[in-house]
Amino acid sequence: MGVLLAEIRRERMLAGSGRQASHAQDRHLGPELDLRIETRVVSGRPPSGSRTKSWLWPASLLIHAGLLVAVVVVPLLMSEPLPVPTREARAFFVGPAMVTPPPPPPAAPPAAARPSAPRPTVPPSPPPAAAFTAPIDVPDPVVLADPLEPGPAGDGAPAGEPGGVAGGVAGGIVGGVLAARTEPPPPVVPVRVGGEIKEPKKLKHVSPVYPEIAARAKVHGSIVLECIVSRQGHVTEVKVVRGIPLLNEAAIDAVKQWAYTPTLKDGVPVPVILTVTVHFDL
Structure with missing residues (x-):
């Protein structure tokens, strides 16, 4: 574009300088002015290069304008509108967790075939009775003897054995008596140590285990317990x-x-009530 403008300016300058030179020559020539002008008009032709350059500038301008329109304006006209951003709202529903049902219990084993009930045996039918045939000769009638008369009653058996039970006892023996009912022995009541009952001697001693939580809390002291010692010397019950x-x-x-020696009372071992003290020291 710059080269084209420079060329146009140069042509204008050359044309101006040519006009000035012709005016100067006309002034100096005087009477020959009209002839030269006519000669220039008739025979003077601009060079072919000047005609070519005269339409170059408009053509170049049109080409550049077309390129500018094609590069800038056409894309603007052909561009698509930008999409309008849309907001989407999504709702989520959190349902309860699916609980898998427990598997069905295993099928029960097939029941064993029940033994078929034995068919009732039909007793054999008795043989048919022989047909009764009347005898030809009718026998004489039989004469029945007189019935016996009852004799005098004698002394019967006594009414029963003394010491029995009215109505008798199933499976009893004639002349036997019922066994005496035995009473259960009275429960043995433990006696408290003291007086004639001396404290039993300890045979086995087990030290208590200090609880860890009590040791951390620095808890200590003495525990008084009341225990019952059996006739064999074992501790059966303990109360705080x-x-x-x-x-x-x-x-x-x-x-x-713990274990103790048996405690005797009148030479018989008896359970005793004993009071003991357990110490816990840090």
């Missing part, structure tokens, strides 16, 4: 008389493992 909640169970477990 005075204790500490964190230490009671450990004391009871230890005392239940």
